[in-house]
Amino acid sequence: PDNLRELSQKTKVFIGSAVDVTALADESDYRRTLNREFTHITAENAMKWESVEPERGRFTWEGADAVVRNAMRNDQKVRGHTLVWHNQIPAWLTAGVADGSIDAAELRGILRDHIFKEVGRYRGKIRAWDVVNEVVDDEGNMRQTIWLEKLGPGYIADAFRWAHQADPHAKLYINDYNIEWNAAKIATTLNIVKDLKAKRVPIHGVGFQGHLGIQYDYPADFPSVMKQFTDLGLEAAITEADVRMVLPVTPEKLATQADYYKRMLTTCADNRRCVEFTVWGYTDRHSWVPGWFTGEGAACVFDENLAPKPAYNALLTVR
Ligand code: G3I
Numbered sequence: 001p002d003n004l005r006e007l008s009q010k011t012k013v014f015i016g017s018a019v020d021v022t023a024l025a026d027e028s029d030y031r032r033t034l035n036r037e038f039t040h041i042t043a044e045n046a047m048k049w050e051s052v053e054p055e056r057g058r059f060t061w062e063g064a065d066a067v068v069r070n071a072m073r074n075d076q077k078v079r080g081h082t083l084v085w086h087n088q089i090p091a092w093l094t095a096g097v098a099d100g101s102i103d104a105a106e107l108r109g110i111l112r113d114h115i116f117k118e119v120g121r122y123r124g125k126i127r128a129w130d131v132v133n134e135v136v137d138d139e140g141n142m143r144q145t146i147w148l149e150k151l152g153p154g155y156i157a158d159a160f161r162w163a164h165q166a167d168p169h170a171k172l173y174i175n176d177y178n179i180e181w182n183a184a185k186i187a188t189t190l191n192i193v194k195d196l197k198a199k200r201v202p203i204h205g206v207g208f209q210g211h212l213g214i215q216y217d218y219p220a221d222f223p224s225v226m227k228q229f230t231d232l233g234l235e236a237a238i239t240e241a242d243v244r245m246v247l248p249v250t251p252e253k254l255a256t257q258a259d260y261y262k263r264m265l266t267t268c269a270d271n272r273r274c275v276e277f278t279v280w281g282y283t284d285r286h287s288w289v290p291g292w293f294t295g296e297g298a299a300c301v302f303d304e305n306l307a308p309k310p311a312y313n314a315l316l317t318v319r
Pocket residue numbers: 044045087088133177209240288
């Protein structure tokens with residue numbers, strides 16, 4: 001294969017990228033490379049609740065619409081990200097819960113309306129939704145969030161049922177980070193899935209975010225972890241892959257990064273139920289990493305100038 005789109009056809013794995021809506025609108029080279037290389041798209045921020053309803057009842061769908069429109073035009077599937085999360089919730093909602101002006105019953109109705117509205121708007125256009133994101137903490141407990149605190153653990157089943165009613169054909173996912181390797185988190189997440197399935201809640205997939213760094217050992221158990229989930233009948237996706245490094249960049253670090261990327265895609269390609277490998281931004285020009293990890297960066301498969309890095313070439317050699 002000469003590019004990732006061809007690789008996607010060969011491996012039968014959708015190969016995706018998160019999209020920065022500002023860059024999509026303003027940078028023609030960014031847009032061109034995105035549409036040439038990728039068969040799947042996730043909005044990096046534009047579908048999150050604070051982006052689509054910044055004030056109560058005032059909806060701003062422009063960014064999300066632009067991502068979906070671009071995908072339709074370029075034969076790309078779309079991952080909806082994300083319906084229920086503890087971050088990037090609108091300020092009006094956080095404040096209303098904090099000052100008690102929104103009580104638990106109203107909060108439940110607000111969440112229901114949000115899911116019906118957003119999933120309904122894109123009905124038929126979203127291949128898979130991240131229904132719940134990061135609901136387990138790193139100790140393996142249910143994450144303490146306004147959702148758990150005010151609605152109890154049943155909010156997860158409710159969210160999946162509402163999303164399924166709003167778009168019966170979308171694949172509905174639980175998505176998290178560190179479940180490539182964190183045993184406590186993996187065990188709890190598996191239990192959530194088993195419990196939902198026992199209750200016949202419509203859950204169809206598990207998303208492994210895949211945020212790695214070369215200063216840590218590669219999570220060698222990832223293939224068997226993925227299999228534990230897919231053996232439950234779920235499909236799988238790697239939803240936010242990136243491989244950061246402590247700067248400066250060196251050829252050795254780029255080689256290690258390339259190996260980590262290749263192993264992640266190989267894990268997906270080797271599991272018959274893993275259908276999507278999405279990177280969390282494809283270019284070092286637009287990446288969340290430098291803003292979050294001081295002194296780290298260069299986590300993507302293309303550099304700032306959209307030149308392919310060793311990681312890109314390594315991906316092309318998968319199978
Ligand atoms: O939109 C404002 C802009 O108006 C303002 O000028 C600017 C100044 O800081 O901030 C902008 O908002 C930023 C937003 O990204 C859009 O760029 C926020 O500060 C920033 O916190 C936000 O970060 C995003 C982060 O989620 C927030 O939790 C990252 O871009 C995004 O990559 C990241 O993505 C998450 C996934 O959704 C879930 N998994 C982990 C992943 C990485 O953290």
